[in-house]
Amino acid sequence: xxxxxxxxxxxxxxxxxxxxxxxxxxxxxxxxxxxxxxxxxxxxxxxxxxxxxxxxxxxxxxxxxxxxxxxxxxxxxxxxxxxxxxxxxxxxxxxxxxxxxxxxxxxxxxxxxxxxxxxxxxxxxxxxxxxxxxxxxxxxxxxxxxxxxxxxxxxxxxxxxxxxxxxxxxxxxxxxxxxxxxxxxxxxxxxxxxxxxxxxxxxxxxxxxxxxxxxxxxxxxxxxxxxxxxxxxxxxxxxxxxxxxxxxxxxxxxxxxxxxx
Numbered sequence: 001x002x003x004x005x006x007x008x009x010x011x012x013x014x015x016x017x018x019x020x021x022x023x024x025x026x027x028x029x030x031x032x033x034x035x036x037x038x039x040x041x042x043x044x045x046x047x048x049x050x051x052x053x054x055x056x057x058x059x060x061x062x063x064x065x066x067x068x069x070x071x072x073x074x075x076x077x078x079x080x081x082x083x084x085x086x087x088x089x090x091x092x093x094x095x096x097x098x099x100x101x102x103x104x105x106x107x108x109x110x111x112x113x114x115x116x117x118x119x120x121x122x123x124x125x126x127x128x129x130x131x132x133x134x135x136x137x138x139x140x141x142x143x144x145x146x147x148x149x150x151x152x153x154x155x156x157x158x159x160x161x162x163x164x165x166x167x168x169x170x171x172x173x174x175x176x177x178x179x180x181x182x183x184x185x186x187x188x189x190x191x192x193x194x195x196x197x198x199x200x201x202x203x204x205x206x207x208x209x210x211x212x213x214x215x216x217x218x219x220x221x222x223x224x225x226x227x228x229x230x231x232x233x234x235x236x237x238x239x240x241x242x243x244x245x246x247x248x249x250x251x252x253x254x255x256x257x258x259x260x261x
Contacts, residue, residue, distance in 0.1 A: 011043070013050045013258035014079035018235035019213025021257060022079040023047035023055040030059050033070060037205040040068020044208065050258040053210045054203070056080065056098075060087050065097040069203035071182035072099025072147025074216020074250045075239075078118040081106035082254060099147020099181060100125060114256040123247040127224045135174055142175070143221035148201075149177060150184040150221035157187040157198035165209060168200045180204065186218045188226070196232040197222050214239060216250050 013021045023043050031039065040055040047055070055068040056076050065080035067073055077097055084093045085108035094105050105121040128144045141152045151171055158164045168185045177183045187198040199215035202208070212218070214233035222231050223241035230238045242249040 009259050009261065011047070011258075011260045012079075012083060012256055013047050013052050014082060015051060015214075015255050015257055016075035016078060016216060017214040017233045017237035017239050017252045018255075019051070019233060019237075020053050020075050020215060021047070021051035022073070022076040023050075023052035023258075024065075024076075024079060024083060025055075025057050026083065027057050027059050028061065030062060030064070030066070031057065033205075036066055036068055036070065041206050044068065044206065047258065051213075053212055054208065055206070058083055060084060063093075063095040065095055067098045067203075069181055069205040069208070070098045070147075071203055072097070072145055072217060073182075074120065074220060075214060075252075076216075077104055077120045077122075078106065078216065078250065078252065078254055081108055081118055081120055082116050082256065099145075101146075111253070116254045116256075117251070118254050119249060119251040121247050121249050125248045127220055127243060127248060129224050132175075134171065140171075141225045143224050145217055145220065148182040148184060148217050149180050150186055150199075150218055151175065152186050152188060152221055152225045154188050154190075157189070159198075161211070164198075164200050164211060168202060168209075172202065178204075184215065184218050184221070186215070186222060188222055191232055194230055194232055194238075195222055195226050195228045196234075198234060214252075216252075219250065220248055 015021045044055040102124045107119045109117045182203045184201040199212045199218040219231040219239040239252040
């Protein structure tokens with residue numbers, strides 16, 4: 001990726017399993033939390049036309065990656081790993097990130113000009129689950145990853161935008177999740193021996209609301225609930241999740257789809 005990383009190129013959009021682009025700006029030094037939020041909003045607005053659904057900042061000097069909303073994001077972690085791997089010219093890198101107290105270990109394999117297969121290992125990341133019944137009588141499972149909480153529902157996806165946004169907001173209010181960094185509601189459906197997800201995610205500090213085209217943390221949550229390891233994303237491609245007592249692992253294809261100043 002020598003041609004991608006240069007002193008002049010500071011902004012990237014990287015997709016995971018064909019969707020959920022992460023806009024990343026490379027910084028020379030850290031910002032305040034308020035600055036991450038305000039600059040992240042602008043970065044997302046600028047990059048949304050290239051498929052960005054979230055924004056973050058990589059500070060190579062500190063080996064740290066920070067999401068605009070301070071949340072945890074599995075897809076963004078693998079996106080940051082690509083850039084850090086190329087900056088350091090190493091296939092294996094480690095770094096810290098928002099929404100997670102440990103050290104991420106990543107393995108980056110280049111598969112094409114701007115395509116990669118990336119694995120991130122999150123030692124000690126907990127996926128606490130509890131089964132609940134919502135006020136409408138619907139069964140659901142809450143999976144709390146700390147930097148994001150997901151509510152997993154096995155039911156038909158309310159595909160109209162106003163319908164899934166209203167459902168998400170109602171569930172967030174009912175469960176008192178309004179002050180969480182990020183909240184996902186994921187509708188799942190069984191597809192033969194696998195599971196397909198429909199993840200809708202709200203990030204508080206930047207007030208973004210997306211039906212995400214792929215979701216790494218949502219894949220972890222659904223794997224925790226169903227036991228499935230290879231989860232079908234809205235794009236039709238898969239993200240793999242492995243949950244062990246020691247760590248959580250995410251793997252998928254990734255692609256750099258935008259490079260700019």
